[in-house]
Amino acid sequence: MTRGGQTKDLPDGPERKCIATGEVQPKHGLIRFVVGPENQIVPDIMGKLPGRGIWVAADRAALDKAAQKGLFARAARQPVTVPDGMVDQLEQMLVRRVVDLVSLARKSGAAVSGYEKVKDWLSKEEAEVLIQSSDGSERGKSKLSTPHFGSYIGWLTANELGLAFGRQTVIHAALGAGGLTKRVVEEAQRLKGVRIGVSSADVGGRGRPRG
Template sequence: MAERMCIVTREVRDEAQLLRFVRGPNGEVVPDLARKLPGRGVWVSLNSKILAEAVRKKAFARGFHAETSVSPDLPDIVARLLRQQALSLISLAKKAGEATAGFMKVEEMLGRGRAAILLHAAEASADGCRKLDKLLQPGVKRLTLFHSHDLDLAFGRSNVIHAAVAKGGLAEKLLVAARRIEMFEGQTGPEGPEETE
């Protein structure tokens, strides 16, 4: 990936560690998570505090060299969009038969060595998490980024506490999306969450 400069920190980083924004037709700042929207883009480090600083210091107007309107809650909007992006990947994996939910089904997927990602809802009980964590094989990522109601929407059913995503392309994309959420929220650095050993 190409390297770009953050308009706030002036650090040159890989595009994967940055957020791209474009200027809409009415002069408003538009997040471009997929990095595909037309027009001149400006880049901000993938961190909510740095994005809030960009809003506060009017860095977008300087970056676009034009009068630009910025929503004061832009960091919250981006956080929501990053989570929606990851949840849509979980939903796609479920529709493709590459994701499952429910303790028994997750336990089975982990036991067969098919899982790439183990998802626990943020409010999952420590006992249930511990039982499934014992089945983790090396290289399987454990994520607790989402609440049960978020996972409910992704799976199209209620009360999803534990889920797993099988190895494959969608799991890899989900890991990238999860890493971006963690970086944005300040939970981890660019290298991402630790794998199980």
């Protein structure tokens, strides 16, 4: 409570400051980096590597700025090497992370794929997240709508989404309630920022209007 008796809004988890934008935001909206043994900057998407963390917003423009303007060295207070293609490497690491989490959700019964199964979950309000491949038919995708108060993920390719379900390609998928769902949405949002760019205000994955 504040002195005036008002409840103060609490931050959405621990917060960190981006070295490129100067903005402070919840950790799940940033990427952690550490300085490796050979003074090389290493992405730490799991947040578990030893060393002092250097944080950059999960946004391609911010990451490119940090890499090109010497901001990692300034934050580390020492000379460092930023590997060529690091942002592209980071993108693929995040793809793998999202795919693995969706795969775990599938194995626990909290994810389905295929148009009819997804449509059924949506009609029964069992789906909390609608996932559609970025390269699927827009006409086909428009027939399914994001759940009320739910989230939409639409920046994995059909091949990438297929990996999560043990199939060659997947166009439509859905996530139900479960402990993994929030993590999938957060990791997918970080991937969106790195892959196609995202504003700091676009948090939560609700990137597609209901049809």
